[in-house]
Amino acid sequence: MTQTTSAPHHEHGTAPPAARYDAVVEAAVQQGLLGEGDPVAGFIDTEGVRASVGALHDAFAATPGVLHTFAAKACSLIPVLRLLAGSGMGCEVASPGELRLALEAGFPASRIVLDSPAKTREEIRLALALGVAVNADSLAELRRIDALRNPSTTSVLGLRINPQVGGGSIGPMSTATDTSKFGVALRDPGAREAIVEAFRERPWLTRLHAHVGSQGCPLELIAAGVARSHELAEEINGTLGVRQITSLDIGGGLPVNFADETVRPTYADYVAALTAAAPGLFSGHYALVTEFGRSLLAKNGFIGARVEYTKDAGGRRIALTHAGAQTATRTVLMPDAWPLRIGAFGPDGIPKSGPVVAQDIAGPCCFAGDVVAYGRELPELAEDDVVVLYDTGAYYFSTPWAYNSLPRPAVYGFRVAGPTGAVTFATVREPQSLDSIAAESGLAHVDALIERDG
Numbered sequence: 466m467t468q469t470t471s472a473p474h475h476e477h478g479t480a481p482p483a484a485r486y487d488a489v490v491e492a493a494v495q496q497g498l499l500g501e502g503d504p505v506a507g508f509i510d511t512e513g514v515r516a517s518v519g520a521l522h523d524a525f526a527a528t529p530g531v532l533h534t535f536a537a538k539a540c541s542l543i544p545v546l547r548l549l550a551g552s553g554m555g556c557e558v559a560s561p562g563e564l565r566l567a568l569e570a571g572f573p574a575s576r577i578v579l580d581s582p583a584k585t586r587e588e589i590r591l592a593l594a595l596g597v598a599v600n601a602d603s604l605a606e607l608r609r610i611d612a613l614r615n616p617s618t619t620s621v622l623g624l625r626i627n628p629q630v631g632g633g634s635i636g637p638m639s640t641a642t643d644t645s646k647f648g649v650a651l652r653d654p655g656a657r658e659a660i661v662e663a664f665r666e667r668p669w670l671t672r673l674h675a676h677v678g679s680q681g682c683p684l685e686l687i688a689a690g691v692a693r694s695h696e697l698a699e700e701i702n703g704t705l706g707v708r709q710i711t712s713l714d715i716g717g718g719l720p721v722n723f724a725d726e727t728v729r730p731t732y733a734d735y736v737a738a739l740t741a742a743a744p745g746l747f748s749g750h751y752a753l754v755t756e757f758g759r760s761l762l763a764k765n766g767f768i769g770a771r772v773e774y775t776k777d778a779g780g781r782r783i784a785l786t787h788a789g790a791q792t793a794t795r796t797v798l799m800p801d802a803w804p805l806r807i808g809a810f811g812p813d814g815i816p817k818s819g820p821v822v823a824q825d826i827a828g829p830c831c832f833a834g835d836v837v838a839y840g841r842e843l844p845e846l847a848e849d850d851v852v853v854l855y856d857t858g859a860y861y862f863s864t865p866w867a868y869n870s871l872p873r874p875a876v877y878g879f880r881v882a883g884p885t886g887a888v889t890f891a892t893v894r895e896p897q898s899l900d901s902i903a904a905e906s907g908l909a910h911v912d913a914l915i916e917r918d919g
């Protein structure tokens with residue numbers, strides 16, 4: 466039975482996707498990047514990324530010397546990081562792996578900021594030896610830095626605070642709640658005094674860091690957190706009688722609009738909110754560092770996936786595609802928090818038209834919840850069609866989940882040539898091979914658990 470009208474559950478993001486990437490989807494199918502053999506792939510708009518970086522720099526143009534870093538976790542692919550390095554970005558990293566990627570991509574150590582929440586001594590030692598900036602997440606971590614720091618290090622050293630300004634609409638994305646695991650909880654009893662003391666004891670501690678939250682946090686909340694951080698810096702410098710704090714790392718977290726094509730809020734909106742909440746921030750007294758991820762990449766990428774089968778079950782139409790939890794993890798696990806716009810294309814990569822049908826768009830993973838959209842009204846999908854998951858340039862195909870030993874999908878960058886409209890692709894990451902899956906699943910130790918005699 467085919468439903469054409471019923472109001473589905475979890476209905477989100479039904480605005481028709483713009484035709485912006487139609488030619489790219491068609492070219493990807495025609496050029497064989499998406500097909501039987503490779504049923505899912507990620508795509509990145511190279512020029513779009515450059516334009517987003519340009520918009521960020523333009524918004525802060527009145528403030529010289531801002532170091533804009535890209536939060537590597539949002540798109541942890543070396544060619545993407547190199548594109549960003551070449552576009553004038555620095556890099557925010559939060560693990561030894563991300564640090565390695567940033568270095569391989571060519572970011573100079575002086576433009577890298579290390580924010581890992583659980584830094585090991587080895588990780589701290591390496592960062593200090595390289596001259597990477599380090600934001601300590603706690604007073605305990607500061608004590609480790611005391612022990613490891615060589616006075617000749619060129620690393621800028623900072624302390625992350627949690628301004629405890631509250632959370633946004635997505636709990637797991639809210640880092641400034643009263644009980645968040647991040648930073649030193651500023652409003653806890655005695656915390657302010659302890660932070661001032663920590664700076665007094667360490668003349669080399671010169672930066673305050675706060676990252677209030679990501680998707681779901683309104684601009685005003687983020688700006689309020691930055692304002693608390695700025696006030697604290699003023700208070701510390703005032704109390705110590707010396708401008709010891711010379712820079713503020715104001716984090717990232719600009720939310721992304723997943724409901725339609727428009728970019729909102731913009732970086733200019735963000736700067737306006739900051740100016741309103743903390744006018745002194747732009748006084749020139751503090752060098753600024755930003756750490757944006759999702760807002761730079763999300764709208765500059767999409768996932769394309771084949772429809773392998775369709776079926777009906779209990780009155781619902783289901784399309785079984787290759788885009789599931791392995792590449793759209795957050796959307797599958799938290800469908801209400803992370804709705805995605807979905808486009809329907811034919812086997813030739815051309816947009817489908819015709820009457821819409823409410824369809825569940827399911828993925829290839831073996832658990833019942835592996836569905837990226839419920840009851841989505843789209844032209845009726847059929848075997849060999851292609852679905853597109855828009856706005857997935859950050860935290861989707863670049864952050865795969867190894868569930869069911871599904872391979873990491875290939876990723877391609879694309880450019881659309883001006884007048885001809887010809888689309889060219891560049892491989893960013895090959896699709897993962899079965900050999901690679903076997904290797905990372907312990908192939909080298911195949912006999913490890915077998916009892917052997919003698």
Ligand SMILES: *Cc1c(COP(=O)(O)O)cnc(C)c1O
Binds near residue numbers: 717757
């Ligand atoms: C994740 C993260 C960011 C980037 O957040 P987005 O929402 O992707 O902009 C910035 N700073 C820190 C410390 C982070 O953990």
